[in-house]
Amino acid sequence: MNCNDYPMYGFADKAEVLDAARKYWNPDKTDFWVNEGIPLVIGKREGYVFEDIDGKSFIDMHLNGGTFNLGHRNPEIVDTLKDALDRVDVGNHHFATSGRAALAKALIETVPGNTMDKVVFGSCGGEAVDVAIKSARFATGRKKIVSIIKAYHGHTGLSIATGDDRFLKMFNCSRPDEFAHVPFNDIDAMERALSGDDVAAVIMETIPATYGFPMPAPSYLDQVKALCEKHGALYIADEVQTGLGRTVDFWCFEHHGITPDIVVMSKGLSGGIYPISATILNKRTAKWLYEDGFAHMATFGGSDLGCAVALKTIEITRRAETVEHVKALDALYSKRFAELLEKHPSLIEVRHDGTIAGLKFQGEDEPAVRFCKLLYDRGVWAIFSTLDKTVLQFKSGLLLPFDQANFVLDAIDDALNVLDGEIEKDAGADWTHEMKLAG
Ligand SMILES: Cc1ncc(COP(=O)(O)O)c(C=O)c1O
Structure with a gap:
């Protein structure tokens, strides 16, 4: 069974890991995420879900740029x-x-x-x-x-x-x-x-x-x-x-x-x-x-x-079944992105091809950085584009199950209400999901 490994390294909790990372690894990067309200220390991981070592789980829509295209720790x-x-x-x-x-x-x-x-x-x-x-x-x-x-x-x-x-x-x-x-x-x-x-x-x-x-x-x-x-x-x-x-x-x-x-x-x-x-x-x-x-x-x-x-x-x-699944995800994303564009004025453009997409938001003030945190609060990890912070990168795994794909799209829908000004930021904080790693 996969397990969180911080006790193995002699750390008592997440705060100790972050302190050591700040002290011995990369202070600016560690603090950047902490200051953004995204103090992730990734522990367990399996398929397209990972857990922060404090227990919160996320669907991975970043995949480290496609590194986890076939999921985390794909058993094969x-x-x-x-x-x-x-x-x-x-x-x-x-x-x-x-x-x-x-x-x-x-x-x-x-x-x-x-x-x-x-x-x-x-x-x-x-x-x-x-x-x-x-x-x-x-x-x-x-x-x-x-x-x-x-x-x-x-x-x-x-x-x-x-x-x-x-x-x-x-x-x-x-x-x-x-x-x-x-x-x-x-x-x-x-x-x-x-x-x-x-x-x-x-x-x-x-x-x-x-x-x-x-x-x-x-x-x-x-x-x-x-x-x-x-x-x-x-x-x-x-x-x-x-x-x-x-x-x-x-x-x-x-x-x-x-x-x-x-x-x-x-x-x-x-x-x-x-x-x-x-x-x-x-x-x-x-x-x-x-x-x-x-x-x-x-x-x-x-x-x-x-x-x-x-x-x-x-x-x-x-494999034929992988290609078929990607085609089905592509169709699902096309349909749901069209609906999101129709519904949300703050989403101004979706650049989509297969399992990848760029979601461009209205506003110059790094809206994708804000959106990244809104999704984080909803149990989805997706990252803004480093070289254009008006665009969120949507990177779905090839084998992402449909329930998880729909969960992510629902989370995007809900978070867009915040960008649209329809709901207060905090309203999203109640948005939870049941996605838990086995074990
Ligand atoms: C398109 C592209 N090319 C090259 C690289 C560099 O890869 P690496 O970080 O493995 O050196 C990256 C990394 O993100 C990339 O996105």
């Missing part, structure tokens, strides 16, 4: 890891292993059109993005990388330069000239950025998650890809948050009709159990692997344990 994935632990360990990254070879083949086969050739493994999304950029630079002999303003691709050496200034300035880093930013959905700006024929790659999320899931305008991605081809640049699809069946197709770019040169994946590939990332390369971008296979190394990249878990994750994600 846990069993896969346990079985792998009886046979292997992290492994030696210099040698071929059965798991690594099998996972690389499985990932290549997920991309339609038989266009992909090799996979480089890492242990986090930022590293996978770094590998993508390095591969594109090697393939093209060019240096420049174009990304979207308010993009988020991680915090490692190269990925951080593709993102928001907020994360660069702090550490006295300036954006190197070879990283250019353009506004999302602005094809003219993209054309200008590519027109010098000096760009190695454009990197984009198919739907930029941390920017609040703005949907690509019809044919925008097609046009970006066409411009890349015209100007000799490569197209990197960062599917860390949008891939793995979250938008019904295995990869979100599939229903935008584009074939990337490189696909980046992490988070959900771990099954929420063992860190792993993958950079999937086509023939052109895989060239360096024929020349110097030691040119990028990562001790934990594609560990034997991670490969076993990721293979199981892909298998569950591709």
